[in-house]
Amino acid sequence: MARFERNILYIDLPSGDSSTEELSPSLITRFLGGRGLNSKLLFDHCPAGADPLGPDNPLIIGAGLLTGTAVPASSRFTVSAKSPLTGGLGDANSGGFFGPEMRFAGIQHLVIRGQAERPVYLLIEDEQVTLRDAGSLWGQTVRESDTAIKRELGTDEVQILLIGPAGENLSPIAGVINNLSRAAARGGVAAVMGSKKLKAIVIRGTKGSFVSDKDKAFSLFKEIRESLAPDPWFQMFSKTGTPGLMENYNNGLGVMPIRNFQESYRKESSSISSKEFLRLFSKKRKGCYHCPIQCSHFYSAGADWNEEGIEYESLGALGPRCGSFDLAVILKANAVCNRLGLDTIGAGDAIGFLMECHQRGLVSRQDADGLDLSWGNGETILALLHKIAYREGIGDLLAEGSYKASKKIGPEAEKLAMHVKGQAIIATDPRGLKAWGLGYAVSSRGACHLRALPVAEYSASPEVAKKLWGTESAADRFAVRGKGRLVKWCEDLRVLSDALGLCRFFTRTTFLFPEQLARLIPCVSPIEFTPDQLSRIGERINNIERLFNLREGLTRSDDTLPERFLSEPIPEGPSRGQTVDLESMLNEYYEARGWDTETGIPSPQKLRELGLVEEMSGLKQYGKG
């Protein structure tokens, strides 16, 4: 049986030196791992005011406490840094096989400091750590680099995390890619990797996975599989993956962004349904490490267009948001993003923004290098993706993301940038799902649906809502009462998945709850947790992320939404007439969190309660109030 081994590996890029530190039990019991411990390490290692693209900003990669174990769906890892997109905390999460391989090498967290003088890649083979020249890889696509590295090493038995041209060119809407198509794409972490001239991290671990009590563990895992298999949710999700959400979010709820959120419903949208995807393009299902759901697909959109994916978010961002309902074009655009290392959400947002600027006469065809900026023009969408990644022409502007691009175009354009804290909003319109709007506004990494993922606002019964969040209206998608408590509750539980390294879809129901997670952990870890301890850890992580952002100067005024959501009603469909009343939800959220409702600063009492006494020093100078 493998030894329980959890280390932090520190790499200094300028010197090439590395050192290993065994993770202290106190850090694990306070932050677990993955996103949780990454956020603590970022708080400790990133000096206040550091330039996100400068040498002082560390790049931190963390596997979850359960990543790479025998626990089902334990593939996830998180990449963190100060974000060049938001100026606050940035992180991105991915599945695949890279995170588990870290654990097989005995590493739970990697902290990469400084900047290399020339392009390098990092090779980790258990304890052996080397920096290798990546001069010949610089400028290559993700696929080309992946192939070249494996050829150089003479083996396919490595896991590779790498950036494409977009990350090299310091685009804050670039993504870090592993397994060719699995992206940790948000927050601009790929630009941080590019600023370090770090093309790739290649890892090979041979240490296996720790199991405390084999019989107990496998009996529990069998119970889990037997409960998942007959559930129609898992059956349907296994078949369709996230593209199956298209019908719900468009036809059913009317919250699918079209033409940069000018519309949120299209009656005729079957051309981009999961049924069409499965019928015309999907070749076979694919899953991450040790996953019983297997929700991904290999697809082919023509010769040279064989790829893995697509997710609902990418489908929405690169399709309807840019006015396109041509599935073949969207699938090609998704492939281009993976190959060039772009965040599909950030890229689709930037293109949709540009097209609306053109619609309103703020950007001409000439400004856009002669491209036809009509909504849904597939050739333009594909051309713009290349221009963004290589910062060519108009692409140089869009590579900064819609928010920064809008600042350069002018005040009228600023109204069209659909972002929170500088990060693009995802493919769900919050006017028809109020808790999602609140979740976007308060998310520590800028607009994000996964921080809270408050699906309960349309899936829970009124009785459950009353019991958990104090009011039946928390389960009414158009109501605002109870949404502050709902979002706080969701954030504190969802972050446990990120810190443990478990997939959101596995932890969507029973294993969302600390009582069940507390049963899982001792099977593969010598450290045990009570449900109360886990709940407290979830709250602690959200608070340290808040402290990081306050230290960087973000305030309550940054917890907001684009004006369009606050004042322009959805014009058609099942959410017709809806806008977001954010202020009352925000107040309820701050109260539920124990944060000052005027400033959004956590109270000293709350921080003491969470054991964040050290981190609270200097609290008075945080934020502008």
Next chain:
Amino acid sequence: MGKVSLLYSHRLKEIAGKAEEVLDITAPSSVTSIIERLVEQHGPSFGRELNLRSSELGQDSPFYLVFVDGQKIPESKKDALLIRDGSNVSFLPLISGG
């Protein structure tokens, strides 16, 4: 007389052989009575599909959620709430995420 627009998705759509249809009603009708008519019309497999149960927040829940004019109708109100002329009724599977 009145008309109610119905929207199906996923397997319900396959069983019904259509994504949407219009149902005539002679008077305001409960969700339950509308479902009974649909099962009569589309057969027992339609009823079996609509009766599927799933786990949500660790609790037993209906797999298909019913929305009337965009508002979710809780199980506890399916008998009481009356659907009127011009309403839109959607049956959506619970699948969720992003």
